[in-house]
Amino acid sequence: MDEAVKKIIVFMLYSIVFIRPLFADPIIDLSKTFLENKEYYHAITECMRYQYCYPGGEHYPESMLIMAQAYFLGGNYYRATDIAYDCYQKFSITQWGQRALYNLATMRLLEGSAFFAYRNFQEYFSMYPDGNLKQQARLNFIYTKVMLHYYSDVHNDLQQFIAADTDEALRNEAIAFFKTFDDFQKKPKKLVWLSVAGSLAFPGFGHLYTGKYSVGMLSFASTALCAALAYRGYKHDNNFQLVFFGLAGFTFYQYSLVSAVVNVYEYNSDTQLKDAIRLSVLKRF
Numbered sequence: 001m002d003e004a005v006k007k008i009i010v011f012m013l014y015s016i017v018f019i020r021p022l023f024a025d026p027i028i029d030l031s032k033t034f035l036e037n038k039e040y041y042h043a044i045t046e047c048m049r050y051q052y053c054y055p056g057g058e059h060y061p062e063s064m065l066i067m068a069q070a071y072f073l074g075g076n077y078y079r080a081t082d083i084a085y086d087c088y089q090k091f092s093i094t095q096w097g098q099r100a101l102y103n104l105a106t107m108r109l110l111e112g113s114a115f116f117a118y119r120n121f122q123e124y125f126s127m128y129p130d131g132n133l134k135q136q137a138r139l140n141f142i143y144t145k146v147m148l149h150y151y152s153d154v155h156n157d158l159q160q161f162i163a164a165d166t167d168e169a170l171r172n173e174a175i176a177f178f179k180t181f182d183d184f185q186k187k188p189k190k191l192v193w194l195s196v197a198g199s200l201a202f203p204g205f206g207h208l209y210t211g212k213y214s215v216g217m218l219s220f221a222s223t224a225l226c227a228a229l230a231y232r233g234y235k236h237d238n239n240f241q242l243v244f245f246g247l248a249g250f251t252f253y254q255y256s257l258v259s260a261v262v263n264v265y266e267y268n269s270d271t272q273l274k275d276a277i278r279l280s281v282l283k284r285f
Helices: 003-036 040-053 061-074 077-090 093-111 112-126 132-145 150-166 168-186 192-201 205-211 213-235 238-268 273-282
Strands: none
Touching: 003 061, 003 168, 040 061, 061 077, 061 192, 077 093, 077 205, 093 112, 093 132, 093 273, 112 132, 132 150, 132 168, 132 273, 168 273, 192 205, 192 238, 205 213, 205 238, 213 238
């Protein structure tokens, strides 16, 4: 065999064994850049490229985490959780397995699957009692209890977290949420039966009862005006005016009764807490 050909073959083998891995990091860095810029499709594509080229690469589990996060932020929750769980199963004894389980629990929390998030966080504390994500997991676990309406535990848990945690950013986040949670707990709850009873006598009462004063007054004025015009049609023997405004007034009256129930449920709901949790967790995800 020609000497030059031998040198070329040796160089190619050397490149495959030694040089090729050096080009693995830029693919991961590129996928991270795409993820930060919210170009989730490209982030997923680069992770797939890395996994195809380096099936045994040291950054393979990291590529799975990036892909799972990109899928989740891109709206494919089920694919994201499948990849995160697979990463945890394959690399559970590494830092990537720890991150995968934490991300899996966090994604389920953000999606509203609080029961499964609760179980995943418990598993995290069992598997990684001294994990480097322990403090974030603890705070997210408290948020999960809020989603599950374990309010009796949340107050004490937040106080203990604020007193014990050394991470300033997490501590400030917990303090801000504690105030939101305390305000929610102190807010007087409204009664459905009272809202409906009031709306039967005074259309729009359900809105006024829950603090929607402008809508309540508009609802009362619309119903009263239609009733007055319908009565005027009756007095002047104008059947069209009577039927038209009678039906319109009855529609406004029905709306008032339905709103009397809906407004109370909205007022008493924990939507504000859930929005605060989602906003806080997404900032760290």
